[in-house]
Amino acid sequence: MELSAKYNPSEVEDKWYAYWLENKFFHSEPDEREPYTIVIPPPNVTGILHMGHVLNNTLNDVLIRKARMDGKNACWVPGTDHASIATESKVVAKLKDMGLRKEEIGREKFLEYAWEWKEEHGGIILQQLRKLGASCDWDRTRFTMEPALTEAVLATFCHFYRKGWIYRGVRMVNWDPEALTAVSDDEVIHRDTKSHFYHLRYYISDGNGNPTDKYLVIATTRPETIMADAAICVNPNDERHRSLRGKKVLIPLINREIPVIEDDYVEMDFGTGCLKVTPAHDVHDYEIGLRHNLPVIDIIDDHGRLNEKAQILVGQDRFEARKNIVALLQESGNLEKVEEYTSPVGYSERTNAVIEPKLSAQWFLKMSDLAADALDAVESGRIKFIPDKYRNTYRHWMENAHDWCISRQLWWGQRIPAYYLPGGQIVVEETPEKALEAARKIDSTLCASDLKQDEDVLDTWFSSWLWPISVFDPQFPGHPERTPNPDLTYYYPTNDLVTGPDIIFFWVARMIMAGGEFMAEVPFRNVYFTGIVRDKLGRKMSKTLGNSPNPLDLIEKYGADAVRLGMLLCSSAGNDILYDESQIEQGRNFCGKIWNSWRLVSGWTVSPTAKQSDCSRIAVKWFDSLLLRTIAAVEDHYSKFRISDALMAVYKLFWDDYCSWYLELVKPAFGEAVDSATYKATVDFFEKLLKLIHPIMPFITEELWQAMSERKTGETIMYQRTPEIGQVDGTLLDNFDLVREAVNSIRGIRAQKQISPKLSLDIFYEGKLAPELFPVMEKAANVGAFREGNAEGAAVSFLVGTVKFSVPLAGFINEDEEKLKLSEELEHQMKFLAGVRAKLSNEKFVAHAPEAVVALEKKKESDALARIESLRAALSTMN
């Protein structure tokens, strides 16, 4: 087949992806083979592909394609996440454009819109993944909020409720006044924010609610909350405030009387040493309040506005109120001074609203037992983290895990299956029918309309933590009495998980918990943490910076294979990726190289009668061994998840060894034909190389694999086996390296001395050199003759290993310089030898070191001796 002069990815990619789909090559069913399973980290259903996805899914795809070619039953389950907050806020925004508010249209109508939106925009990202070449089993596509998975979520909720691990409690939560929901601690980002420190005077009461002329000063950043104050707190050891003991003070503006209390929590040397305690609006204050039995006065509503309890500024937004109250305090003479102050402020990860600490009733899941098991799974090595350093982070978190607040004040998500009876009792059941049944046991007169279901939905992670289980058998989790279906039995536990370290607690840890709870088995064996994709200046990709390229544009411009290689090039596990388009260019160039090399080989005419030259024969033998050795190295890299090392090994094998050396050695001269033995070997090597490259660059390898020979329909490189590891001729490889180094030196000398590469020279050598490599040497270095012995007259000499080469070059050589170099080398070798011998004569070393290590030292010793010999010999010939 004639190849076009240039590789055109866009022509090729759609064709092969369609072919793969058509033949169901991605589909997997349980069978007798060993399974290899990955579940996709489900992207947000309404998300669009960004560079992080590209990195993550490229890695996933490389692993799954590799496993497939290793003969495993490879299954990669795709799907999407309903992403409560993110999706709901998008729908809310859309409704706003339509002039609607969710509260106006009600829950049911809102969910209709939301589903509509999901149908319209949902799953775009999965289509985009196909462009990247992702070989997911699309027949198994799942969605965390599809009916079956929702059932699983509700069943597990009931399971934990019955177990007594789920409880309802009033807690200080992180309230997002924009999204109108509580968010978990992990979803709050603390940023240093400039604000002010307001010093306020609280006058001491005379006992009858009237101010005296004495006052104390507190410092606060939130003057708008003073109306919710329940006490003023000082440190019991603070001498300055002795006189305040047992006194009461008056809240400015509203003149409510509050006590002065003492608590160790207050730092004496911070601020004025007096702390206003506002239990409703600060976590620590809440805790102080509990200790001192203080009333909780909540003056801020869900939207972040002051309510009636505030008495003043009612209805104003908290920030507006802050501005206004400062003016009032100024007027009333309670404002002593204002300082500039920078303090960390919590922001909502989703909406970027300032988080309001708020007391509310929420559902919690007890973590202690779950966390202990999940910690053990990693500590015991049943789950491996790559890189290992994340184990520390993980341990630290697991040992301090707080109970998980699982309720969210949203509508898009799984609604909590708790039902309130008119008498205040709660029943928790998977369906309204079952709930009614349970309720009637309490009160037989109840009917369906008497039950009020909890308004909240569950945290999204409460469904995605089941992902590795529920994608296979949604009927199983939460029902220990059932038997898992064949899919779950066969595919669980999955093998590898590739994800970002940012969700190690959100998702990874919780999947491990769910796995332990419902399967009594870890959900995966290895977790490969990618880094965060940044731009080349090290900044995070962001819309506002405009530094985030659209992956689809890149695929369009360079081809999916190029994008994949570009992402992988610089991605060692756990390190952030500094994205640079030049890496993708490198990928494109590699495609071009592969393409052109096949254009060369496929263009050769083969002569059945021609005899194989010595040079070609050795070249074939050499590359065969090199290929085998590289395959072993690549396997080793994959087994340690060193994907970029595996990639680089293959890249260099193809480019430097196959193209630059092997093909140059066997390439027939212009107008001549290649002998059939060499041709066959060359084509065979090429095919093996394609197979090695395929997991990384699926499209171009399929295209060329199909092009290089007649293939039957239904055949694909995807299911070819990884080339096998075999016996490597190490001596040949070493000798060849010697030749290569010598040739490079000769080329260097030629370039330096400006001798035309076309001018044939005689090269002399002294020392041991495998004679079978002479033909290679002669061809590669364009040497007229290759002779043992000493060059007569002036020559440039250089050592390669223990062999001394000389290139005769009248008038160009500086013998003193050469001598100096050789003497330095000799000195170093002597020193080194002494070191090795010292170690060998060290009894402790010989007694304790493994045999192989001692053998290595002995080899080093003899190598050094040989080297010293030849150096001395070389030096003596110079005089």
Added chain:
RNA sequence: GGGAGCUUAGCUCAGUUGGUUUAGAGCGUCUGCCUUACAAGCAGAGGGUCGGGGGUUCGACUCCCUCAGCUCCCACCA
């Protein structure tokens, strides 16, 4: 404040119980080549006292101490 990690060539990174690595790769740079597969290419070259200082050792990028700088996580003094 607590913890973890990082610092090696212009850039991005390897460096595997301390020794043939008197430090390697890819990209970039420079020089010479439009040589009939490929200029998105070929052939060469240059470039690092391995963050600073100290120590252990025959020998340190590797181990220990110390200082400096960077990153991340956790916790948040109102």
